[in-house]
Amino acid sequence: MNLIATAPIFQLNIYKYSVTNWEEKKPKLLQLLDFSSDDVLQSEVQSDFFTGKGNPDYFDDWINILKDDFNDIFNQGHVIAPLPVNSVHGREHLLCTPKEQQWQLWSQSYNEGQYHSVHNHGIGFISCCLYVEFDKTVHKATKFYSPFLDPMTGFSQESIPEVDEGDILLFPSTLLHEATINTSNVKRTVMAFNIPLK
Secondary structure (H helix, E strand, C coil), X not given: CCCCCCCCCCCCCCEEEECCCHXXXXXXXXXXXXXXXXXXXXXXXXXXXXXXXXCCCCHHHHHHHCHHHHHHHHHCHHHHCECCCCCCCCCCECEXXXXXXXXXXXXXXXXXXXXXXXXXXCCCEEEEXXXXXXXXXXXXXXXXXXXXXXCCCCCCCEECCCCCCCEEEEEECCCCEEECCCCXXXXXXXXXXXXXXX
8 A cells, every 4th residue: 555645834833941949939920910090901811911012011021030941942943933935144043132122011910800802912023921829620721713714624723731830831823812701800911012023
């Protein structure tokens, strides 16, 4: 029998990184957050995304707390955002440091019944979600929607990856995703950020 060969095309990956020394860094990160301000969105989600122009006041402290982790991520940037074939950039990957180009950071907290509906983060970034308060026994991670329909059924495809508290998910910014309804009385908190591509 002449066997059929498989030739994967249009592969799409997301990536997971676990923050080092999480138990030490978690309280420092939570100390940065204040969702009590009148400027904080308080409807379907508590979010400091709309509290002002640019990044929140805690951006530099946040970078400092996670600097070793960002070094780890950038040392593996060729896996997450490789250069195009025959690139003449003289770089190892497309990720930009905060000094090269402004990152975007915001934080969101979900009490019981709160959620963030399907959206994307535009084009030109690797988007990231750090799970700061996350109980995997009652919470679900971000739900992602495939840009491709299932070729056999025509149905849309979705996936919820396994994460632990202290994990960062990294994914293409154009990928549709949502934070599903928090059905528990345990607060779920994330820090979302976009890393620009060169």
